[in-house]
Amino acid sequence: MITSQFHYRNGVLHVEEIPVKDLIAEYGSPLYVYSATQLIQNYRAVRAAFAPLDPLICYSVKSCGNIGVLKVLANEGAGMDIVSGGELQRALVAGVPPERIVFAGVGKSREEMQQALAAGIFMFNVESTQELDRLQAIAAIAGKKARVALRVNIDVADPDTHAKTATGGRHTKFGIPLQQAQELYLSTDRSALEINGLHIHLGSPIPSPHTYTTAFDKVIEVIKQLRKVGHDITMVNIGGGYPVSYRDPNDIEVPSIGEIGARICEKLHALHGQGVKFMIEPGRVISATAGMLLSSVEYVKQGWDRKIAILDTGMNSLIRPTLYGAHHPIWPVSYEDYSGSWGIYSTAVAGTQEMDVVGPICETGDFFALRRRLPPLSEGDVMAIFCAGAYGMSQASQYNSRPRPAEILVEGTRSSVIRRRESYKDLLEHEIDSL
Numbered sequence: 001m002i003t004s005q006f007h008y009r010n011g012v013l014h015v016e017e018i019p020v021k022d023l024i025a026e027y028g029s030p031l032y033v034y035s036a037t038q039l040i041q042n043y044r045a046v047r048a049a050f051a052p053l054d055p056l057i058c059y060s061v062k063s064c065g066n067i068g069v070l071k072v073l074a075n076e077g078a079g080m081d082i083v084s085g086g087e088l089q090r091a092l093v094a095g096v097p098p099e100r101i102v103f104a105g106v107g108k109s110r111e112e113m114q115q116a117l118a119a120g121i122f123m124f125n126v127e128s129t130q131e132l133d134r135l136q137a138i139a140a141i142a143g144k145k146a147r148v149a150l151r152v153n154i155d156v157a158d159p160d161t162h163a164k165t166a167t168g169g170r171h172t173k174f175g176i177p178l179q180q181a182q183e184l185y186l187s188t189d190r191s192a193l194e195i196n197g198l199h200i201h202l203g204s205p206i207p208s209p210h211t212y213t214t215a216f217d218k219v220i221e222v223i224k225q226l227r228k229v230g231h232d233i234t235m236v237n238i239g240g241g242y243p244v245s246y247r248d249p250n251d252i253e254v255p256s257i258g259e260i261g262a263r264i265c266e267k268l269h270a271l272h273g274q275g276v277k278f279m280i281e282p283g284r285v286i287s288a289t290a291g292m293l294l295s296s297v298e299y300v301k302q303g304w305d306r307k308i309a310i311l312d313t314g315m316n317s318l319i320r321p322t323l324y325g326a327h328h329p330i331w332p333v334s335y336e337d338y339s340g341s342w343g344i345y346s347t348a349v350a351g352t353q354e355m356d357v358v359g360p361i362c363e364t365g366d367f368f369a370l371r372r373r374l375p376p377l378s379e380g381d382v383m384a385i386f387c388a389g390a391y392g393m394s395q396a397s398q399y400n401s402r403p404r405p406a407e408i409l410v411e412g413t414r415s416s417v418i419r420r421r422e423s424y425k426d427l428l429e430h431e432i433d434s435l
């Protein structure tokens, strides 16, 4: 049974020990709110799930990269999975030791490679021959040796996730086709590189343990073949993509990280016994349930056949519903005398009606939920959009010239601003010179 840090007490939604309405009163709306305790709980659940492999856990910064969030995880001992020079800066500013940072992504620029080498990161996950050549040249000039894992595209037949987030198939831009990768491992002309790692990341999220274990069978086979010809793989980065339930914290339909970890550890146990060092790159399984977006009702209007609740932010703050067809639980922050987790919306509640919950952006795709059953709403009601910690604020934009929300971190009875609300000045300041 998972204890969520987002729970109703006598009809009042709390984050840890703070009533959410107090946060709105103090910091305004819309607002991203994260629970430090939930982040830590989720991180520790990952650590426990993968303990038999003793991996370096590199939290995926892209899922929620606020420095305040990174600091909480760095204090727990997390490393970071980065995909840009900007994310490198975030990780370093948060105090993450460089030797716990791994750098993925298909398009690393020269500058980004130089910065990462100068910082002394642990490993580059390299995605093409061209990138390998560039890294060799840059490392040679810098007089450094770069540790490399080749990101191998093993062509996962059934990625078991949304087409836009499946990264392990042959038709995606990710990784090096298996055959090519095997040849690259055996090429010996890159003296500034130490190419003894293998990286895969299948997609995000991947709910079926079977997808991972089938993929890892291929990885084990590749390592065996390489060893036969004298090339040892000593580091294996198995990526991220571990799922969460966007319906209920105790949803049994989505395997827990404990279940997935157990299946993966069982599969990779033998490699661990042979001295292989593991890395994992979990993002959403740590950050998704640790964050929510609060947004206030501006209007409730009557459409042709249903009510439409218009909130004070939309796809500019949380694009997942329209980008991936993602489901996010939504419920008012004050609701009768309900006590319990945010899973309330999934129970049949009397007096609800179907309505659309949309934002103010001028796009038909600007919605949080369509035909969702909700209690009657009126202007000023604050809505909680749950499970928005991952790929929420990190994908937010200023579209329609709307300043991004503030971000707040809560721990127990304390709250602090970890990103101030953007102002109109923030919107305009990069363009001032052209006036």
Ligand code: PLP
Residues within 6 Å of the ligand: 060, 063, 081, 104, 105, 167, 201, 203, 204, 205, 239, 240, 241, 242, 281, 282, 283, 284, 285, 390
């Ligand atoms: N590692 C890599 C290389 C990724 O591309 C991603 C997500 O896109 C992740 C890890 C994290 O995925 P998730 O947040 O689903 O764990």
